[in-house]
Amino acid sequence: MLQKAHMKIHDLTICNEQSKAREHELMDRITQIELAHVASSSGATIISAKERESAQTTPVEDEKEDTKVDTEEPESMPKSEVLTPTVPEKPLIQKRTRSKRNRQN
Structure with a gap:
């Protein structure tokens, strides 16, 4: 019975x-x-780590085949972006407005 209890604990x-x-x-x-x-x-797309690695190891010749100009999207926008969470280095600080006494001076 003790052995069954140990097996049950192990299974759990x-x-x-x-x-x-x-x-x-x-x-x-x-x-x-x-x-x-x-x-x-x-409007961005996420590239997985596997896709990113395969894109880095792809020869330059393959990239020439993929260079099609889409008329629907502006050329300045990249087709894919990797989104990473960003944390501002310094907190945003609002400028203080002058007090009423200082405004009169």
Whole structure:
């Protein structure tokens, strides 16, 4: 009976670890979906890490084939952007307005 209890604890521990791993996968997926939503609303597209790596290792000859000019999009806008969250280095500080006493002077 004690051995069965240890086996049950072991099984529950494994199940718990799998649940935590699945939770992390789902949280990552939710983050990706949120980023995709933000990107689509701003007109940008998200490039996955695998796509970025394959783009960096692609020979220059392949890039020549992909250089088509779309008349629908302005040329100044890039077709794809990688969105990364940015944090301002310094907090934005509002300028103080002068007090009533200083305005009279």
